[in-house]
Amino acid sequence: MFIPRLYQLADYLKPGKVLIIFGPRQAGKTTLVNHYLHRNPYQYRFETGDNIQIQDILSVPDLPKLKEFVAGYELLVIDEAQKIKNIGEVLKLLIDQIPQLRIIATGSSSFELAGQIGEPLTGRKITLNLFPIAQFELIRIYNKHDLRQQLENYLIYGSYPEIVVAEQVEQKRELITEIMQSYLLKDILSLEKIKNSKILLDLIRLLAFQIGKEVSLSELAMQIGIDGKTVARYLDLLEKSFVIYNLRGYSRNLRKEITKKSKYYFYDNGIRNAIIANFNSLNLRNDIGELWENFIVIERIKKQIYQHMHVNNYFWRTWDQQEVDFVEERAGQLFGYEIKWKMPRQLKKPKDWLTTYENAQFNIIHNENYLEFIA
Numbered sequence: 001m002f003i004p005r006l007y008q009l010a011d012y013l014k015p016g017k018v019l020i021i022f023g024p025r026q027a028g029k030t031t032l033v034n035h036y037l038h039r040n041p042y043q044y045r046f047e048t049g050d051n052i053q054i055q056d057i058l059s060v061p062d063l064p065k066l067k068e069f070v071a072g073y074e075l076l077v078i079d080e081a082q083k084i085k086n087i088g089e090v091l092k093l094l095i096d097q098i099p100q101l102r103i104i105a106t107g108s109s110s111f112e113l114a115g116q117i118g119e120p121l122t123g124r125k126i127t128l129n130l131f132p133i134a135q136f137e138l139i140r141i142y143n144k145h146d147l148r149q150q151l152e153n154y155l156i157y158g159s160y161p162e163i164v165v166a167e168q169v170e171q172k173r174e175l176i177t178e179i180m181q182s183y184l185l186k187d188i189l190s191l192e193k194i195k196n197s198k199i200l201l202d203l204i205r206l207l208a209f210q211i212g213k214e215v216s217l218s219e220l221a222m223q224i225g226i227d228g229k230t231v232a233r234y235l236d237l238l239e240k241s242f243v244i245y246n247l248r249g250y251s252r253n254l255r256k257e258i259t260k261k262s263k264y265y266f267y268d269n270g271i272r273n274a275i276i277a278n279f280n281s282l283n284l285r286n287d288i289g290e291l292w293e294n295f296i297v298i299e300r301i302k303k304q305i306y307q308h309m310h311v312n313n314y315f316w317r318t319w320d321q322q323e324v325d326f327v328e329e330r331a332g333q334l335f336g337y338e339i340k341w342k343m344p345r346q347l348k349k350p351k352d353w354l355t356t357y358e359n360a361q362f363n364i365i366h367n368e369n370y371l372e373f374i375a
Contacts, residue, residue, distance in 0.1 A: 001165045009036040018103045023130035024242035025108040025183040028161045044075035049083035059085040081105040088120035132159040134302035139375040158270020180274040208275045211290040214261035250314030292341045299374035322350040334360040
């Protein structure tokens with residue numbers, strides 16, 4: 001079964017620009033590109049950064065050799081481009097010297113690829129982020145009833161393409177565990193040649209049990225037994241490798257507000273559950289609130305990115321325990337959302353939120369209205 005993705009690459013591919021597609025491994029980048037190539041009007045060359053010969057050719061800004069390499073082609077596609085040294089400089093040279101050439105480069109790690117292409121390709125690139133399949137994408141092929149029927153699967157096994165199309169629960173379980181172990185973690189561990197993999201795994205597990213809770217660098221460092229700088233480095237690595245998302249506190253200097261801590265969410269529920277080895281059904285779990293909040297926050301972020309929304313995301317909390325789970329700052333206005341698995345009979349609105357921030361809105365997202373929010 002093929003699930004069409006939101007992006008139509010023809011809309012973004014332009015001469016004189018490099019189209020960069022970021023995203024975690026197995027999120028569907030190569031499939032998206034191949035789907036486009038089957039219909040594209042250009043003579044193309046498809047290469048992968050895994051190929052040592054290609055690494056040798058595309059890591060050296062030797063213009064005569066590069067011209068010879070792309071001669072006769074209108075489109076150059078480089079999959080897993082982050083594995084090629086100096087790829088940014090080489091792509092800049094190609095675009096500047098052969099402006100009619102179109103280029104697509106995919107990368108499974110924004111940490112490494114962004115570092116190589118950021119400065120060299122300033123003004124010469126278009127960047128797309130591709131995540132595990134979003135509800136925002138699925139609503140185009142399934143109706144709301146069908147999506148609701150599959151909700152438990154998304155909460156437990158996530159939405160990587162292989163997982164979504166797998167029909168058997170056991171198959172979903174094996175696939176998401178394989179993605180977690182063989183792709184995400186191995187990529188991260190090899191990215192900066194991390195020597196102590198146990199510390200990184202301990203940190204990931206710690207975050208997996210604290211979804212929706214405020215954490216600080218000092219608290220994490222104390223629990224794991226390492227210094228705060230190392231924790232900060234590992235968290236940055238996890239963020240830029242599309243494993244976790246950092247949500248920071250919002251404040252306009254109200255003295256009662258908490259701003260120095262962060263909340264962390266996993267880009268995919270299935271990855272989070274694989275990390276803690278818990279694939280129990282919802283009626284056997286005591287973390288449904290955490291699963292639900294993680295799902296809603298990440299699906300909303302996917303929608304923001306795919307709709308090109310200009311928005312800043314936060315959470316809001318005061319020392320006297322008033323809180324708003326998710327805050328969007330857009331178009332000069334604040335939108336606050338409380339995320340609840342089920343619609344509460346009574347919910348006391350945070351008084352300071354509504355009185356401190358003029359025209360701020362407040363809504364509850366629950367399992368009856370969630371699709372309007374994320375899809």
